[in-house]
Amino acid sequence: MQLSTKHLIGIKELSKEDISLILTTATQFKEVLQRPVKKVPSLRDVTIVNLFYENSTRTRISFELAQKRLGADTINFSASASSVSKGETLLDTVHNILSMKVDMVVMRHQASGAAHFLSQHLPNTAIVNAGDGTNEHPTQALLDAFSIQEKLGTLQGKKIVLVGDIMHSRVALSNIYLLKKMGADVMVAGPPTLIPKYIEQALGVQVCYNLQEALQWCDVANVLRIQLERQKKVLFSTLREYNLSYGVTQKVLNSLQKEIVIMHPGPINRGVEINSDVADGPYSIILNQVENGVAVRMAALYLLASPQ
Amino acid sequence: MQLSTKHLIGIKELSKEDISLILTTATQFKEVLQRPVKKVPSLRDVTIVNLFYENSTRTRISFELAQKRLGADTINFSASASSVSKGETLLDTVHNILSMKVDMVVMRHQASGAAHFLSQHLPNTAIVNAGDGTNEHPTQALLDAFSIQEKLGTLQGKKIVLVGDIMHSRVALSNIYLLKKMGADVMVAGPPTLIPKYIEQALGVQVCYNLQEALQWCDVANVLRIQLERQKKVLFSTLREYNLSYGVTQKVLNSLQKEIVIMHPGPINRGVEINSDVADGPYSIILNQVENGVAVRMAALYLLASPQ
Amino acid sequence: MQLSTKHLIGIKELSKEDISLILTTATQFKEVLQRPVKKVPSLRDVTIVNLFYENSTRTRISFELAQKRLGADTINFSASASSVSKGETLLDTVHNILSMKVDMVVMRHQASGAAHFLSQHLPNTAIVNAGDGTNEHPTQALLDAFSIQEKLGTLQGKKIVLVGDIMHSRVALSNIYLLKKMGADVMVAGPPTLIPKYIEQALGVQVCYNLQEALQWCDVANVLRIQLERQKKVLFSTLREYNLSYGVTQKVLNSLQKEIVIMHPGPINRGVEINSDVADGPYSIILNQVENGVAVRMAALYLLASPQ
Incomplete structure (x- = not known):
């Protein structure tokens, strides 16, 4: 089973089958998280950049945990340390990151539509929206x-x-x-x-x-x-x-x-x-939601990384 | 041999035997650090979040090195990128991190007693105090x-x-x-x-x-x-x-x-x-102290991660 | 083949042979980056600290990717989270980091000559200049x-x-x-x-x-x-x-x-x-330059880590 989309920009773009597939896959990863050894090597050769233009403790840690438990290599970037102030466009920043052979970008951005915009210009790489303005999460x-x-x-x-x-x-x-x-x-x-x-x-x-x-x-x-x-x-x-x-x-x-x-x-x-x-x-x-967040993000990342 | 405590909040709470155990264990890890290959897989399936609400170059790097040399997965969070400004309580932040199945939290905080407070409310997880206000380090x-x-x-x-x-x-x-x-x-x-x-x-x-x-x-x-x-x-x-x-x-x-x-x-x-x-x-x-810091932190993390 | 230098401070200090060696080695690493599995274990037991006193999205990510693809352990430190404000000298900061048995420091600094200064005082460790003021990159x-x-x-x-x-x-x-x-x-x-x-x-x-x-x-x-x-x-x-x-x-x-x-x-x-x-x-x-940056940095780090 595969997702109908290469990106995870919003729920609006997902089919009912996509949603069911992610939830079913998350059930399996939740079982993994109950084990003493909580890691699986599913994304062992995948590199993911977390690009956070807005602060977030929980979402960033949840994504990073999900990535590490799938065996992915992760690189973090937050706005304060970014080249935003140097006047580079968002598209240039992400384009450059992807040129370095990064497989996936997880992005939080204050502008509604930022993730959608990227996905239109970068059709071949998985962009995961971790929250864009007042649009979707x-x-x-x-x-x-x-x-x-x-x-x-x-x-x-x-x-x-x-x-x-x-x-x-x-x-x-x-x-x-x-x-x-x-x-x-x-x-x-x-x-x-x-x-x-x-x-x-x-x-x-x-x-x-x-x-x-x-x-x-x-x-x-x-x-x-x-x-x-x-x-x-x-x-x-x-x-x-x-x-x-x-x-x-x-x-x-x-x-x-x-x-x-x-x-x-x-x-x-x-x-x-x-x-x-x-x-x-x-x-x-509320704490179950937090716990489930890691399993659901593992599922989404796993499905997006699979060849389509 | 095991520590008498699940947390490392202050020296005040440690027994003489606890201290001796940590120092003896550190001697063994110092030997590891003299080898060309400085890593041991002792904490291979342990995930540790470093939560630094105060700046610190050396303490944060020393803890992170200790964790990586024990094979742990580490996630860093510093105050400037945290949700502090969003008004969440410290207890909520740490509770949420632990709900994600994190095994240990290393925390530096400007408030004296912050680590003790957490350990009272989170009795089952290892909290390591990396400095709390004018209290203990x-x-x-x-x-x-x-x-x-x-x-x-x-x-x-x-x-x-x-x-x-x-x-x-x-x-x-x-x-x-x-x-x-x-x-x-x-x-x-x-x-x-x-x-x-x-x-x-x-x-x-x-x-x-x-x-x-x-x-x-x-x-x-x-x-x-x-x-x-x-x-x-x-x-x-x-x-x-x-x-x-x-x-x-x-x-x-x-x-x-x-x-x-x-x-x-x-x-x-x-x-x-x-x-x-x-x-x-x-x-x-002075530089010996810095070098020994990694070995001592490896010992403390190793002993806290062991089942009691 | 080996570099004639322990550090990479500036092109000024490199011989023509050094440059050719780095470029030839980069060709091999570029081939690695075309494979599905882009990692090699060349620096598996090497620990590198990235010390960035100036913001940089692309250079920092490029270095970190290069390090991860060589299997090195990486620790990031940026200026905002550093002890700069505590008044410690740059030499003390780096000296301390190296005392923790770090093998290499990659540094970006706003002061021209900062990397050269460090290499003079720390002759036995590899210092890699990731940009110093208006001097070299x-x-x-x-x-x-x-x-x-x-x-x-x-x-x-x-x-x-x-x-x-x-x-x-x-x-x-x-x-x-x-x-x-x-x-x-x-x-x-x-x-x-x-x-x-x-x-x-x-x-x-x-x-x-x-x-x-x-x-x-x-x-x-x-x-x-x-x-x-x-x-x-x-x-x-x-x-x-x-x-x-x-x-x-x-x-x-x-x-x-x-x-x-x-x-x-x-x-x-x-x-x-x-x-x-x-x-x-x-x-x-332009995007080829970005892609090649990872291969070239892998080459430089690999050659500097090799015993001389």
Whole structure:
């Protein structure tokens, strides 16, 4: 089985079969990660450059771990140490890296569309999008889907609500694309200022401005970070007020007539979009998401490195 | 033989047997480092993340070398590229890293107690303190002890003076704990403003405000860095005046009726706490300390990775 | 065959035989890089520290790739994370790194002569200059020479013009030394303010202030970056005016009665010293230079690591 694409730019470009293949392959790699020896030599002769133009602890470490456990050679580059300031174009930078016989580039970039742009100009090399602006973060959506499937057995027919800052979130967009393709029902919930207009029609999701109603509806709540650093304007009054209206607290969960699964892509702003009693509580699968991230990234890298 | 602890947080928590075990094991690894092939596969399936929230050339390189020579997989993370600015807590960051099935975290942090805090919340994983605020720097004290033992045969009964900025020095505190446990006599020497009050009673060391007297008393002088970047207030008038009163110079050494061993944990401020003629002179074992650091860190990592 | 030197500080110190040996060895490594498995275990037990006090995407990645493909262990250190701010001298930093039993140091530094200084004080360890101030960048000149030889068969008797900012360019100086030693004819072309006085007599090159005349004369044009970040004073009016007078454009190339080879060390300022139609055009070997850089650096590191 092979992916229908040479790149992993966004969930939007993947078929349902691609997604299933990645998730199935990830199941096998998750088994590898339970062993004392967590390494397989699948990518022994593959060289991967991690090009991070935005900071990220967890995503960069997760990708690097996935690469090392597949036996790949990895080279890291972060923006502060790059030649960005020297005025070279992004395309030149990546073109040059690939000329050095690098097999794959994993890139995080602040510009939406950066990964897509590269893939158009570099058709023969695998470009993996590790987050581009407010567009997509495909491996996050894949690990979220893997974690839901692991917990609930399937995505088909499950009700998932994405809570919070939908407007600025690449995690939300990638999740919506993926969950819809896999047959889940998707709702977005949050203050009107943080939810794009016309999102129902555009993406086929429900919208709810009341947290409790949204949680009562769903099987799974994926609570997004308040991306303070990405908001140009003040879109809600204070973090304290945000927490009072849209923060997921144990008190809100207790008021529901059901149990729901709690997810968060991290990093968590404790006491803002989620309280510690929930994040660390029995319904949270937040650390499972982190663990699954390595397996899902191993699967994606492995499939992209295979000849097509 | 095994350590009595899963972590290496401070010398304070180590028993005399733990210290002896690390030093003995380091002797074996030092032999490995003399060979043309300096690598052993002891930690071949172990993954270690180096999490440095403070800059450090030598300590980070020394740990990374130790890890690579044990065959471990290493991942580096420094503060500037971390998600610190995104507001995640330290505990969340480390918890997430460990969820990715990382076996060990080596951490340097500006907050005293940071490593201890982590070890309390993450009891099952090895946390190695590579320096926390003004508290402890255990591997530095271990390599200092190894270097003294190598030079003088034993620590028992030897007279060691720590010279300089005792107040702000985690190296001083770790050295005092270790040397006392191993039966050495310890003196601290420096200007009254840089020596904590009641240190005699609290830690069982002698205090001396006169450099020449201190040097005349000792077998070994461990000259500490003036930690300019860590001093909130001006605690002495000028660097030139500090050098005149407490700088270890060849002239001072010549005035003694004996030979003493000269140590320094680095990085050296030449012409401030120590002059070049002494640092590069025949009694200096400063570069031996650096060399021994790799062997001592190999020993500590090896012992912590062994099942207990 | 062996190099006559333990270090690679500058082309100035290499003999013609040294240069030929590196280029011949690079040919063999280039063959390795065409294979599916691009690694050889030549430096399996060698540890190399890359010490970059100036940012560089391509040079650092190229060196790291070369090292990994030779099987060496690599440790990276960049200035922002170094102890520079702690006031340690460069010599102490490198001395300490070497005390840890590191076999080789690859260094980029903003100060001209930094690598030479180290090699004088550390005669027994290989120091590789990856660019020092406005002095030399020897591996760049070697990869440029390799690329010309690959394209034209030989350097002997070929006419090469270096275009642009000769004054501030370590690439220019290393190229001039190398090309003259290998029997090429060398011209420098650019505005008078960017060409050092007396360079004809000092280095035996021709000088031309007219771009079209220079291009008409040459077989190869190596177009240098306008090093905006390295110019203390404004040495030409605007980038637009520079491009009009000295930018290599397709229009200028079309006006020649011949075909010439186009080179650029990167990173390119498109629309300043070179236009995109030329950089991406049929006579450009710019990406070949990048590819050859890995093979040439493998050759240099391999030869320096061999016992002499």
